[in-house]
Amino acid sequence: MSAGSVVVVGGGQAGFQTAASLRQEGYAGRVVLVGDRHPPYQRPPLSKAYLTGRVDVAELAFRPGDFYARHRIEVVPGPVTAVDRAGRTVALATGEHLAYEHLVLATGCRARRLGVPGQDLRGVHYLRDVDDASALVEHLGRAERLVVVGAGFIGLEVAAAARQRGAEVTVLEFAPRAMGRAVSACVGDFFIGRHRAAGTRVEVSTGVEALLDDGDGHVRGVRASTGEVLPADLVVVGVGVLPRTDLAEAAGLTVDGGVLVDDHLRSVDDAAVSAVGDCSRFVDSRSGARVRLESVQNAVDQGRCVAARIAGRPFPYTALPWFWTDQLGSKLQIAGLSAGHDRAVLVGDGVGGPFSVYCFAGQRLLAVESVDRPADHMAARRVLGAGGDALAAVTPDTVRREGFRLRDLVAA
Amino acid sequence: MKLTFRRPDGSHGVHDTDPGTSVMEAAVAHGEDGIVAECGGSLMCATCHVYVDPAFSDLLAPPAEDEAEMLTCTAAERRPTSRLSCQLVLTDDLDGLVVEIPEEQV
Ligand SMILES: Cc1cc2nc3c(=O)[nH]c(=O)nc-3n(C[C@H](O)[C@H](O)[C@H](O)COP(=O)(O)OP(=O)(O)OC[C@H]3O[C@@H](n4cnc5c(N)ncnc54)[C@H](O)[C@@H]3O)c2cc1C
Ligand code: FES
Numbered sequence: 321m322s323a324g325s326v327v328v329v330g331g332g333q334a335g336f337q338t339a340a341s342l343r344q345e346g347y348a349g350r351v352v353l354v355g356d357r358h359p360p361y362q363r364p365p366l367s368k369a370y371l372t373g374r375v376d377v378a379e380l381a382f383r384p385g386d387f388y389a390r391h392r393i394e395v396v397p398g399p400v401t402a403v404d405r406a407g408r409t410v411a412l413a414t415g416e417h418l419a420y421e422h423l424v425l426a427t428g429c430r431a432r433r434l435g436v437p438g439q440d441l442r443g444v445h446y447l448r449d450v451d452d453a454s455a456l457v458e459h460l461g462r463a464e465r466l467v468v469v470g471a472g473f474i475g476l477e478v479a480a481a482a483r484q485r486g487a488e489v490t491v492l493e494f495a496p497r498a499m500g501r502a503v504s505a506c507v508g509d510f511f512i513g514r515h516r517a518a519g520t521r522v523e524v525s526t527g528v529e530a531l532l533d534d535g536d537g538h539v540r541g542v543r544a545s546t547g548e549v550l551p552a553d554l555v556v557v558g559v560g561v562l563p564r565t566d567l568a569e570a571a572g573l574t575v576d577g578g579v580l581v582d583d584h585l586r587s588v589d590d591a592a593v594s595a596v597g598d599c600s601r602f603v604d605s606r607s608g609a610r611v612r613l614e615s616v617q618n619a620v621d622q623g624r625c626v627a628a629r630i631a632g633r634p635f636p637y638t639a640l641p642w643f644w645t646d647q648l649g650s651k652l653q654i655a656g657l658s659a660g661h662d663r664a665v666l667v668g669d670g671v672g673g674p675f676s677v678y679c680f681a682g683q684r685l686l687a688v689e690s691v692d693r694p695a696d697h698m699a700a701r702r703v704l705g706a707g708g709d710a711l712a713a714v715t716p717d718t719v720r721r722e723g724f725r726l727r728d729l730v731a732a
Numbered sequence: 733m734k735l736t737f738r739r740p741d742g743s744h745g746v747h748d749t750d751p752g753t754s755v756m757e758a759a760v761a762h763g764e765d766g767i768v769a770e771c772g773g774s775l776m777c778a779t780c781h782v783y784v785d786p787a788f789s790d791l792l793a794p795p796a797e798d799e800a801e802m803l804t805c806t807a808a809e810r811r812p813t814s815r816l817s818c819q820l821v822l823t824d825d826l827d828g829l830v831v832e833i834p835e836e837q838v
Contacts, residue, residue, distance in 0.1 A: 362772045644776040695801035702805045727804050
């Protein structure tokens with residue numbers, strides 16, 4: 321063990337934030353960020369502006385190169401191959417060992433494989449990191465027919481970018497809805513409509529049985545569960561992610577769909593180990609449910625929370641979840657978690673234009689999904705974040721009232 | 733060209749920047765920690781809030797509707813001079829621009 325040193329495993333959004341916040345909080349010990357061969361970078365543009373060529377790799381970096389030295393953050397190449405909790409050290413692939421007083425796991429996720437014949441053919445892409453994105457950009461330029469498997473956020477963002485680049489695009493979704501787990505039915509349907517209006521074919525309740533070989537090891541098409549064969553020279557699979565928990569498991573930490581942590585984001589087994597971001601499964605302070613979230617907000621706020629604790633200013637994790645996606649010029653912003661809502665009230669210009677959907681469980685507001693209504697989103701973050709009377713005042717009846725604007729409640 | 737940040741503690745950061753970058757990008761590049769920019773300039777987070785020195789107000793195009801809406805409910809109070817710095821792209825005529833960083837972004 322080493323007094324006064326933090327090792328952060330993973331130089332993504334959560335790992336970067338943890339390291340940066342440690343210094344902002346005045347932590348004086350050693351901070352080592354174990355990253356990969358790229359300086360820490362943002363992922364959201366990878367399925368958006370990066371695919372349409374509006375940003376380049378250098379612009380993805382969170383901070384300029386000299387930031388780390390200036391803040392005494394040692395960025396070392398990984399991966400971490402093992403954790404010795406008894407000895408409080410981690411082993412690196414280089415053979416080196418690093419001692420820690422606090423270990424922060426920020427290992428993120430890997431893309432879930434499709435699990436059908438032909439999934440390893442050339443021309444079949446996944447999108448999780450900048451190397452995936454660079455490979456995809458190269459092929460998108462040449463592709464005429466793209467099939468996207470999975471109408472989740474990433475699949476739909478890729479479909480939008482490919483459409484904007486002129487490819488013929490089909491999206492196949494196994495579930496009856498787009499972005500099913502994360503949004504209400506009206507928002508999912510709105511986005512399917514947007515994609516169809518842009519000329520993309522979207523088929524829901526349609527699975528994939530096989531990816532077909534052109535005889536040369538390259539994909540030539542997709543056989544859908546309906547029996548139809550869709551020709552394709554490029555396939556992008558966006559069927560979700562799995563948390564990267566192998567290290568934690570091997571170290572004997574409890575893992576169940578993510579590293580299980582307490583209300584301060586410490587492993588339930590070992591107070592010297594924390595888990596933040598996409599790999600962390602924590603108790604949502606509002607619903608009481610254990611959740612694992614994949615968002616910039618979650619990575620950033622959890623990194624801040626753990627850094628503050630290590631620097632001597634502990635507080636339980638209670639940040640309000642929020643999220644965004646951007647497709648075909650429509651922005652969706654979500655505040656709160658809609659899981660478990662039993663009614664959704666749409667307020668705004670109807671299903672064609674800007675609107676917000678208020679998701680309630682009984683009388684209690686759980687989440688607000690705003691399509692091209694940023695003011696509603698910002699107000700929703702305030703109201704949901706504050707809780708108490710301000711939140712209780714927002715009921716299905718209030719939001720249905722003529723002229724209702726959430727921001728008026730915040731100003732009051 | 734020159735860009736000045738007035739920080740919440742009263743100190744100043746004066747930086748050399750290039751036209752074409754946004755005020756947010758310049759802040760991040762020069763280690764102005766008071767600009768958080770969680771969404772990386774996607775106009776989704778409002779953690780890049782600044783107050784523009786009134787002397788420069790007339791040189792800036794007014795905020796687009798999206799930006800104006802994102803400025804509702806910022807962490808620090810909204811003022812008439814409030815802007816989201818990721819939307820302020822530097823041009824030659826903004827040489828010498830002064831912006832104030834609010835106390836809070838989140
Ligand atoms: C294409 C794409 C688009 C997205 N768009 C949005 C969006 O619009 N809005 C939004 O809110 N969120 C979006 N997200 C989600 C958001 O980017 C993630 O939630 C966030 O990056 C999670 O941060 P993290 O640090 O937990 O994981 P990551 O950012 O994935 O970082 C984890 C890092 O850990 C490294 N690592 C893993 N194991 C080891 C090891 N053993 N040793 C060393 N390093 C290791 C990995 O290589 C990786 O670099 C998007 C994600 C993707 C992939
Ligand atoms: S950086 Fe997020 S709104 Fe400006």
